[in-house]
Amino acid sequence: MRRSTAWLVACLLLAGCASTHFENFPLSGGTENPERRAVDVSHEERPLILVAISGGGSRAAALGWVILREVAKFRYGTDGQTRSLVDDIGVVSSVSGGSVIAAHFALYGPDGLERFAPDFLVPDNMRTIGINAVDPVTWSRLAITGASRIDVVEALFDNQLFKGKTFLELNQPGKPYLILNATDMATGEVFAFTPKRFDDICSDLDKELISSGVAASSAVPIVLSPVAFQNFSASHCPGRPIPQWITTRLNGRFAPYLNLETFKLARYANDLRQGPNSLRKIDYLYFVDGGLADNLAIHGLLETISSPYAAPIIAARDSGLPAGATVLDALNMGKIKKIVVLVINARADAANTLSQSASRPGIVDMVNSVTSIPLSATTASVASQLEVLLAQLNAAAGGGGPGNPQFTGLKVYAVKVDFDQLRDGDPHHRELRAKANNIPTLWSITQENREVLEETGIVLLHQHPCFQRLLLDMNIAASFIDPSFAKMGCRQSSD
């Protein structure tokens, strides 16, 4: 007893002495992070699928896994061969629990989906975390290295899924463009683990552990400590020029009035680059759960489609587009004829009895409300931006003046799956929804709850009119397709 007390005291003392463990690396030579991925848009019959996976611990990881596995089952003919829809996923954006399956899918591809359940969903991860958390070896390591509680979770991701692999292995031709979103604790801004964002802090993304990005995206505040980064802009990229899009926004007369969001994005990028007239001095960054800024990870998709952070991922081969073109470039040149946005929302609305109680709610209920209501409102605001954007893309497809034939025929499929889409009028749906909503946000999930999500995910995907419409338009046969429902529920301007 005396020995263990002494051990604990020693660890705590060491912890007090240890400096913070920073998890990123400087960009050598002040160069830029390369972009090696390339989405092929040279085949008009192939859709471009953009996926967003929400937060929600293992519930989100499991729902994302179920949906991706289901999408993989649908095949169509192209170039005399059959191809799975899952191979058309070009972009995956995620937060928190969704980042676990998103990064796994981006790294191992569709073939890795079968491994995800035995490697992550079946094991009792909470037990592993608990054992590690009380292990004196872990404590001494944390104390000596300056690591923290988040490192226990990061180690779980690394040991079970990512095996020491870095973003270098994600950023390769043929891989989907992965956007792991974290929240910058000091500013509340979304910080995506992408090459362009890492350019802003002069940090080498290739050297970063994938598990570090997933942990940053899922560092639930208070329960877990933030992931710590250094800003290397001043030390390793001094005097580099500020990109023109930033100076246009910050010095422009109209920019703050026309598009405040992009203006703020430019200001944050300028702060990270330690450019002139910075609003904040940012030497260190502390990342918490990306769900705080946008729990649907839609922000990443918006940026991919139409922001200065749009990924230059469109392959030049046979497409007539220049190398480094973005999704918007490809849309503007009429190279994308079908764009699918698949949003997987694993938000659980656990039932409470507040509305039936005559007793004033206590502090726990109030804390729950003040944390969840603003988060839902922020997420809803970002989601509505995406809906506007997709509606406008759809409207453009209707054609107009003589200068825009390239938009004609563009089809937009917004497939958003959400437990709330289970029908009240169907007793089985009601039961599924109640069960799904009661799955806790933890890093473990029971077999029973996994089975609930397997059934729920498939129901939600199959019943969505835009998923049915996509299959219909691609001549993919499925017994659940109701053509009139699909056409009415997912109208296209080009109809």
Place this chain on the structure above:
Amino acid sequence: MAIEYLLVTFPEPRAVLADGNGVGFTNHTLMLPTDEYLISLAGTGYQPPNQDIALSGTSLVKPMVISFTSTGARAPATPPSASPGGASERRSEGKKKKKKNA
């Protein structure tokens, strides 16, 4: 986020750059988010060197139309990113234009 429509006219097909990034080609309506942009063309031989636009209030049938005129010099029809340098060259092209205008 709202989408606007921009038509950049020029006597020949040229890549259109918004803040130094290629966004499409001349004489085709382009979609861009509502915002302020510095519009230029790839290559040389056109006037003015760039145009600062406030892109808002457009529609597909009534895009914002801006024109560049040719000064006679020949230039490539694709943006500089078509070369192996890709995105980074695209950015440096933007910087060059900025210096040129300074």
